[in-house]
Amino acid sequence: MRSLRTARRLPAALVALGLAAALGLGACSGDPAPTPTSQPPAGGSGSAAEALPAKLTTQPAAGAHDVAPGDPVKVTVADGQLESVTLTNSEGKQVAGQLAADKRSWATTEVLGYGKSYTWAGTATGADGKPVQLSGQFTTVSPKRQVSGSLNVGDDKTYGIAMPIALTFSSKVTDKAAAEKALSVETTPKTEGSWAWLSDTQVHWRPKEYYQPGTKVTVTAKIYGVKIGDGVYGKQDVSASFTIGRSQIVKGDTRTHRMQVIRDGQQIADYPVSYGLDSDPGRVTHSGTHVVMEKYPTYSMSNPRYGYTDVNVPWAVRISNNGEFIHGLQASVWAQGKQNVSHGCLNLSPARAKEYYDGVLTGDPVEITGSTQQLSPRDGDYSDWTYSWDDWTKLSALSA
Template sequence: MGGRWSRWVPRAALAIGIVAVLGMTACSSGDDAASPRGTQTSSDAPAGQAAPKPPAKITLEPVSGAADVSPVAPVKVSVADGTIEELTLTNPTGKQVIGELSADRTSWSVGEPLGYGKTYTWAGTARGTDGRTAPISGSFTTVTPARQVDASLNVGDGRTYGIAMPIAVKFDRAVTDKAAVQKVMTVTTSVPTEGAWAWLDDRTAHWRPKTYWAPGTKVNMVAKLYGTPFGDGTYGAEDRTVHFTIGRSQIVKADTRTHRLVVIRDGVQVADFPASYGLESDPGRVTHSGTHVVMSKHESYSMTNPKYNYENVVVPWAVRISNNGEFIHGYAPSIWAQGKQNVSHGCVNLAPANAKIYFDSAMTGDPVEVVGSTEQLGPEDGDYHDWALTWDQWLGKSAV
C-alpha cells in the first residue's frame, strides 16, 4: 500500500514539470538568436577560414605620364603584396634600359643614365599574394635641354702635379645656376685636406686646398654634370672625372730685391741661382709678387711683345708661371745683370745652364713665390692667380 502510494504523481505536478522544461528550452533558443545566422562579427572570412590575400599594389617612379624628368633621376617600379614576374623599360627605338631586380623581386631600378628628350615605356607583370597577375604599364618623358653645356679639366688621369695645383673646371657656356653645378662636383683625397670651390667667372670654377697639398696625396674629382640643370633651360652634357697624385714638395722662392731664385725641395734647399727680374721702373715690365703656379714647360719658346718692339725671340728652358707672359727661362744676354739688377720684361732670367737645372726639376703645379716687387699678382693675370686670394676671399667665391 505504501509502495504504490510513493509512485503516484498528481496530474497537476506533471503538467508543471513539462512547462518548466519547455521554458528552459525557449530561453536557450533565445540566446542563439541574438546573433543572426551568417553574419561575421570579427572577420571578413567565415569562422575557421583565413582572410583573402590582397592583390599586388604597383608603384611607378616617376608616375606614368610624367614629363621633363631628369635623365639621372631615380626611376623604379615597386610592388607591395606581391612580386615582379617580368619587366622591361624601353626607349623609343625599343632598346631595353639596363636595370636591376631586387633579390626579393619587389622592386626594379634603372641602372644607367637615360637620354635627354626621350619617352620611356614600362611593360611587365606582377603577381600578387592573391595569386593573380597584374599588368605593369606606363610611360614618362625626360627633359629636353634648351642647350647642353660641356666642361674641360686642367688635370689629367694618372698624372702627377705639384703641391700648389688647383683643379680647374672650364665650361663652354656661362653657368646661371652655379649652386646646382657646384653641388654635383666633389673632391676626395687620400690625406685629409681642407679645400673649397670658388667661381672665378661665370664659366670657371676652381678647387684648391687651404694650404699646399701634402706630398703623395691621391686626389679624385667627380663632376656629375649630366642631367644637372645649369639654369635657363641648359643642362650638363657629360660627367667629368679625374684621378691624379700630388708629387714631391718643391717651392721656388724668388726675391726681386736680392736678385736670387732659391729652390727648396722637400724642405731642403737644393739650388740658389742669380736671377734678373722685371725692370721696376716700368709697371708694364715688373715681375708680379705673389704665389704663381707652374703651368707648362718648353725646351724652347718664342717670345713676342709688340709693345716693347721685340718679336720671335727664342729662349731656352722656358717654364710658364702665369698667363700674363711670365716665365722662368734661360737668357744669356742678361747674364751680366743676373744677381745684380732687374732688366727683364717681366720674366725671370737665368743663365741657360741654371735654367736647364731648374727646368729638369720643375713640375706642373709647383708654387713659385715671388716677393719684393711693386706689382701684385691678381685676377687680371688669368690662370693661376688662386693663391693670390686669402682663404676668406676664396670661400667668398663659393656658390653654396
C-alpha cells in the first residue's frame, strides 16, 4: 500500500522524462533518419553518376574495307542525341541521309558508290551535356565483276492470271540466297507466291494459284551493291509495277479436237482444232499448263527435220518454247475438229485464230489434256506451272 501511494506522488516532470526516453528507444533503428532530397530534373538521370557521355556507333565501323554499297550505312548514339552528321566521299560530295525524329540515329537515303572512300563527321551531345565528335573513314569494295538483271514484265502492262515473273542475270549467280533476299513482290490483294531458281542465271516468282483478276503487282530487285558471288556484285536495281487483267483460260483436249475459251468463268468460244500428231513424239502437242508468252500477226515457221522452212502463218500465239503455238492455218481446216495432223501447234482457221488473237493476253494459261506427252520444265522459260507447289517452293534458295 505504501509503495503504490509513493508512485502516485511522483512529480510530473519525472513522468514526462521517462516517457520521452521510452519513445526515443522505440524509434531507434540503428541508422540515422533519412534526409529529404530534391527530385531529379525532368528528363535527367537522377544523379551525376548516371549522366553518361554520348556513345557513338557507326555502321560500317571506322577503318572498314571492301564494304558492300548495299549494306546498311548508319550512325546510332546511346546516352545522348545527334546534333549533326555528314558522310562525305573522296570527291567531297556529301551523301544524302535522314536524321531520325528522336535524334538517336541517322541513315543514308542514297546508295554509295563502288571503290570509294567515305569520311564521317558530326557531333552528339551526351546525357552529361558534353559534346562528342563523330569521325572515321571506310572504303567500299571494287568488284571483280558487276552483274545486271532484267525483268520479263514492264510498268503499266496488263498480263494474264498465270503470268510468271522472271528475273534474268547477265552471268552466273553463285550466292543465290543473297540475291533472293534482295527480291520482293508486293500484291494487292495479297497473293501467296514464291521464288524458284530455274538455272544459275534465272529466278522466277509465281503465285501458288492463278492470280485474282485485277491484282496489282510490284516486283523489286534491289541488287545494286549486293554481293552475289566471289567478288561479284549487283550492277543496278530493277523494278516494275503491272496489273493482272480479266481471267481467261483455254481448255483443250487433243482427243476431242476442240478448245474452249473460258473468260471470267463463262465459255465464250468453242473452236474446232487440229493438234499435233499423237503417233509421233516429235509432233505431239504436250499436255499440261502452258502460258501465253507472246503473239505475232504473222510468224515464219521452220522445221528442217520435217521438211519445211519459212512457212508464214497468221495470228500466231506462242504458248511454249518447244515450238507450240496457237495459230491460223487454212491448209489444215479440213482436219480441224476431226484429226490431229499438226507439228505440235493448235491449228485454227484464220478467222477463228484472229478472233482468239485479238482477245489474248501474255500470261493467259492454256491447259491441254489428252496427249501422250507431258509438258515439262525442259519445254521453255514459262514452264512454271509444270511444278507442283511443293516442288516449286523447294527451288527457293531460302527454303528451309
